Amino acid sequence: xxxxxxxxxxxxxxPIKPLQTHMEKVLICVQELIPFFEAIIxxxxxxxxxxxxxxxxxxxxxxxxxxxxxLHLPTGMMMPVSRTDLLDILRLxxxxxxxxxxxxxxxxxxxxxxxxxxxxxxxEYLSRCVDAAAQANKTxxxxxxxxxxxxxxxxxxLVKSMIKELDQIESDTDKIQIKIRATLFKIxxxxxxxxxxFLYKIIEWIGELADQSQRVGSRLELMLAR
Amino acid sequence: xxxxxxxxxxxxVFGLFMAWGIxxxxxxxxMATSVGSKALTIKQAIIIAAIFEFAGAFLAxxxxxxxxxxxxxxxxxxxSTPELLVYGMLASLLAAGxxxxxxxxxxxxxxxxxxxxxxxxxxxxxGIGMDAVHWAKVGSIALSWIVSPLxxxxxxxxxxxxxxxxxxxxxxxxxxxxxxxxxYMFLVGFFISLVTxxxxxxxxxxxxxxxxxxxxxxxxxxxxxxxxxxxINKIKFDPEKDKDFHFTNVEKIFAILMMVTACAMAxxxxxxxxxxxxxxxxxxxxxxxxxxxVTQKSAMPIWILLLGGVGIVVGLAMYGHKVIAxxxxxxxxxxPSRGFAATLAAAIxxxxxxxxxxxxxxxxxxxxxxxxxxxxxxxxxxNLGVVRTVFLSWIVTLPAGAILSIIFYFILKGIFEx
Numbered sequence: 001x002x003x004x005x006x007x008x009x010x011x012x013x014x015p016i017k018p019l020q021t022h023m024e025k026v027l028i029c030v031q032e033l034i035p036f037f038e039a040i041i042x043x044x045x046x047x048x049x050x051x052x053x054x055x056x057x058x059x060x061x062x063x064x065x066x067x068x069x070x071l072h073l074p075t076g077m078m079m080p081v082s083r084t085d086l087l088d089i090l091r092l093x094x095x096x097x098x099x100x101x102x103x104x105x106x107x108x109x110x111x112x113x114x115x116x117x118x119x120x121x122x123x124e125y126l127s128r129c130v131d132a133a134a135q136a137n138k139t140x141x142x143x144x145x146x147x148x149x150x151x152x153x154x155x156x157x158l159v160k161s162m163i164k165e166l167d168q169i170e171s172d173t174d175k176i177q178i179k180i181r182a183t184l185f186k187i188x189x190x191x192x193x194x195x196x197x198f199l200y201k202i203i204e205w206i207g208e209l210a211d212q213s214q215r216v217g218s219r220l221e222l223m224l225a226r
Numbered sequence: 227x228x229x230x231x232x233x234x235x236x237x238x239v240f241g242l243f244m245a246w247g248i249x250x251x252x253x254x255x256x257m258a259t260s261v262g263s264k265a266l267t268i269k270q271a272i273i274i275a276a277i278f279e280f281a282g283a284f285l286a287x288x289x290x291x292x293x294x295x296x297x298x299x300x301x302x303x304x305x306s307t308p309e310l311l312v313y314g315m316l317a318s319l320l321a322a323g324x325x326x327x328x329x330x331x332x333x334x335x336x337x338x339x340x341x342x343x344x345x346x347x348x349x350x351x352x353g354i355g356m357d358a359v360h361w362a363k364v365g366s367i368a369l370s371w372i373v374s375p376l377x378x379x380x381x382x383x384x385x386x387x388x389x390x391x392x393x394x395x396x397x398x399x400x401x402x403x404x405x406x407x408x409x410y411m412f413l414v415g416f417f418i419s420l421v422t423x424x425x426x427x428x429x430x431x432x433x434x435x436x437x438x439x440x441x442x443x444x445x446x447x448x449x450x451x452x453x454x455x456x457x458i459n460k461i462k463f464d465p466e467k468d469k470d471f472h473f474t475n476v477e478k479i480f481a482i483l484m485m486v487t488a489c490a491m492a493x494x495x496x497x498x499x500x501x502x503x504x505x506x507x508x509x510x511x512x513x514x515x516x517x518x519x520v521t522q523k524s525a526m527p528i529w530i531l532l533l534g535g536v537g538i539v540v541g542l543a544m545y546g547h548k549v550i551a552x553x554x555x556x557x558x559x560x561x562p563s564r565g566f567a568a569t570l571a572a573a574i575x576x577x578x579x580x581x582x583x584x585x586x587x588x589x590x591x592x593x594x595x596x597x598x599x600x601x602x603x604x605x606x607x608x609n610l611g612v613v614r615t616v617f618l619s620w621i622v623t624l625p626a627g628a629i630l631s632i633i634f635y636f637i638l639k640g641i642f643e644x
Contacts, residue, residue: 005549006335006612007255008556010593011262014606076610080603148473148561150386150603153395 012077015086016143018069022090023140023216025065026097029058030133030209036104037126041119045111052104059101066094080147085223092219093140096133096212103205110198115187118180125176125206132173132210135166139217146224156224166217173210177203229642230514233312237510240319241530242537244503247326248338249541253279254549255589256495257488259596261554263565265484268551274485275492275546276539282496282580283504283535284528286422289583290498291526293363294342294505295512297583299350303358308513313638314353314631315506318345321631322502325623335616337587341627342502343367348628349635370584371620374575375594382571382598389563390602393476400463403479411454411486414570416447418490418577422497425581450486457482473561480562487569494576495588496538502585504534559606564599571595590616 032055039048069090073083106112114122139162142155149155180203188196253275260266266274304311322341329336343364350358393402420443423434434442458479467474508526560568572592579586593616600608 005254005333005553005556006616007258007589007592008553010596010609010612010616011557011559011605012607012609014559016606078597078600078608078610079606080600145472147603147606148471148563149394150390152390154397155395 013072014147015069015073015079015081016147018065018072019086019090019093020140020143022062022065022069023093023137025058025062026093027133027137029055029062029097030100030130032058033100033103033126033209034123034130036107037119037123040107040112041114041123043113049108052108055104056101059097062094062097066090080151081143081223085219089140089216089219089223092212092216093136096136096209096216099205099208099212103202103209106198107202112195112198112202115184115191115199118183121176121180121183122206125173125180125203126209128169128173128176129206129209129213132166132169132213135162135169136213136216139163139166139220143220151224159220159224163217163221166214170210170214173207177207233316233510233514236316237319237507238533240316240323241503241507241533244319244323244326244338244342245500245534245537246541246544247323247330248499248503249279249538249543250545251326251330251541251549252338252499252589253492253495253538253542253546254553255592256491257550258553258557259560259565259569259592260484260488260491261550262557263481263484263560263562265481265562265565266488268547268554270485271488271550271554272542272547274488275542275550278489278492279496279500279538279542280535282493282498283500283538284496284531285427286425286493286497286577286580287500287504287531287534288526289425290501290580290585291505291508291531293367293583293585294346294501295509295526297363298343298346298360298367299354300358300360304354309642310354310639312510312513313635313642314346314349315509317349317353317631317634317638318342318627319503319506320634321345321348321627325627325630329623334622335589335612335619336623337589337620338499338502339585339587340371340620340623342505343585344624344627345631346506347624349631351628352632353635353639367584367586370579370586371590374579374586374591375597375617378571378575378591378595379598379601380571381574382567382595383602385571386564386567386599386602386604389567394473394563399473399476400479403476404458404461407458407479407483408451408455410483410566410570412447412451414447414486414490414573415450416443417574418493419443419446421577421581422493454482454486473563477562480566484562484566484569487566487573490573490577491569491592494573494580496535497580498576498586499588500531500534500538503537504530505585507533564604567604568592568595568599571598587620590620593617 032051036048036051036055039051070087073086075083139159142159142162145155146159184199257271257275261268261271301311322338322345325341326336326338347359347364392406393399396402420439423439423443461478463475508530511527511530572588572595575591576586576588593613597608597613599605
């Protein structure tokens with residue numbers, strides 16, 4: 001009888017916490033790319049494969065969280081943020097994890113290695129892109145504080161400055177990307193053409209980790225502007 | 227009157243049953259926001275509810291009881307047949323009680339106020355005649371049912387905005403909470419006692435003038451504020467707790483405010499809802515004791531208000547605590563700062579209505595207030611479908627209460643006049 005109590009049913013499950021849990025999962029998934037790259041550089045294929053499996057599992061977990069959250073966001077809920085905004089942010093967050101899975105997947109599948117001497121710069125590039133995901137996570141983590149303050153006041157300024165920093169990180173990754181492409185361009189003639197093609201692909205995808213993370217931030221900013 | 231004692235005993239039994247039902251079910255809704263926001267433990271909530279429901283019923287419940295007892299039905303029309311009014315009041319109590327049992331079994335959001343008003347209007351209009359109903363009074367009651375959630379929603383919205391502006395959105399929310407929260411406490415104490423005093427406490431042998439009322443209310447407000455400030459000063463800022471969520475310490479201060487507001491809410495609920503149970507009892511007792519006189523000039527005996535208060539507390543102790551526990555633990559999305567705004571707005575509205583003698587639904591008022599906070603973007607997720615059912619339910623409850631009371635009216639008439 002009590003479970004039917006309407007006061008009880010009046011309060012829905014807040015969508016903020018699940019959104020944050022999802023982003024945390026996405027970040028953990030993306031962070032796994034660093035040990036994965038290190039294994040590749042060390043030519044340790046077995047451990048690379050293990051990390052890749054783990055990444056794939058984490059991505060699946062994130063996917064499950066995404067589906068669960070979508071199911072718990074029926075229409076007819078009054079929320080401090082619009083349903084469209086939430087679902088959009090969720091979708092963008094999920095894309096970051098997807099990209100991480102793709103990178104690890106294709107690199108294991110094609111048994112890719114980095115050209116001699118390029119390992120360090122790849123790690124540098126990847127780390128900065130993971131930073132972007134971490135910054136996006138930090139920003140999403142402020143959402144409950146935003147709800148607490150009703151999306152007004154100093155908390156909004158704080159979140160805006162976080163988003164600004166996220167943009168800065170993304171622009172850093174762009175710079176490293178130019179550098180990495182230039183380095184690869186210089187040596188590409190000595191390498192098997194198909195491998196080079198895929199290396200460029202990987203460079204692009206790593207960059208997309210940061211791009212997608214930045215999009216999460218921009219979407220949040222758009223939400224604040226309303 | 228032939229069956230005078232039987233009528234009184236029946237009325238007391240039915241009335242106690244209604245009051246028991248209110249204590250078992252309705253109180254949980256009034257206290258849910260306080261327990262849900264973790265400002266009170268369940269034990270504290272039950273103790274507060276018991277004390278303040280009783281105080282509200284006893285000190286401020288008279289006006290609404292009067293409306294239920296004789297405000298809606300024209301007793302002049304029945305001067306020659308007082309027993310009809312007795313049957314009607316008994317039938318109304320039974321009807322409302324039965325309807326509430328059915329409704330809580332199915333989990334329908336039904337208000338005790340709506341059922342009893344529907345029941346009384348029903349028996350009077352059909353059993354006695356359309357002229358027997360004071361339609362103007364009934365109309366103003368119905369209007370107040372629309373106004374009360376709106377008013378509570380508006381007050382809650384404004385209260386919450388003020389909390390945001392003064393405390394949450396500042397650079398040092400913790401310091402500002404310590405500074406401003408005592409004033410909100412003053413507001414609670416001052417307002418609730420002022421309305422109660424204005425309405426008069428003659429029945430407990432206390433007569434105060436308007437200016438004395440202001441003075442006493444002011445003193446009570448200050449007292450609440452001083453006590454509150456003392457408790458707030460004991461809270462130390464704990465940076466460890468703010469790591470995950472930056473407002474944990476601020477909310478701890480609001481939790482103390484919420485305790486004060488919970489008392490006000492229980493008081494308000496007692497002052498309005500107890501009348502649903504004891505109003506008809508008072509009517510029956512009045513008629514029987516005056517030997518069939520329906521004009522009821524005599525004042526209402528105090529023991530009837532006490533009876534209602536006791537019924538509520540017993541219901542709360544026997545069953546209500548379980549409902550409070552479950553409902554409270556289910557509402558996890560409400561922090562004390564929001565819970566306070568919603569509860570205080572509802573309490574103010576209900577006490578105002580009690581003062582004017584309007585029987586309104588505490589739950590609907592509270593739902594209106596919660597929506598007000600939601601509109602200020604204060605609550606994670608509110609299920610609007612439930613809101614719709616809550617507000618639709620009163621439209622269904624009126625005819626349901628009316629039909630049941632008409633049936634019981636004719637059954638009782640058949641039994642006693644056979």
